[in-house]
Amino acid sequence: IVKTVVYRKSLSPKQRKQVEELVARFANIFAGSLAEVLPVPGTSNKLNIPDDITFNIRVHQRALTPPQLKFLNAHIDEMVKAGIIKQASPDCVK
Numbered sequence: 001i002v003k004t005v006v007y008r009k010s011l012s013p014k015q016r017k018q019v020e021e022l023v024a025r026f027a028n029i030f031a032g033s034l035a036e037v038l039p040v041p042g043t044s045n046k047l048n049i050p051d052d053i054t055f056n057i058r059v060h061q062r063a064l065t066p067p068q069l070k071f072l073n074a075h076i077d078e079m080v081k082a083g084i085i086k087q088a089s090p091d092c093v094k
Contacts, residue, residue, distance in 0.1 A: 001027045035082040
């Protein structure tokens, strides 16, 4: 983890040293990849959406540039591999 962190160039030498020491001290709490992020047992999320609210179910997607598409697909593949999301057929999301 310590070697993968990128520090801002705007940090002063003193600030950079402090941040590097902090990252090194707590390196065991950072995840190196999505696959290392584990669910916390007993936790749940609740969306407080009023009953009278409706959402648009039609997706208005804009075209992505080739670099954006490459970036997005790589992250989607990583999340699928880590078990965070599952692939779904198009008829499931219409």
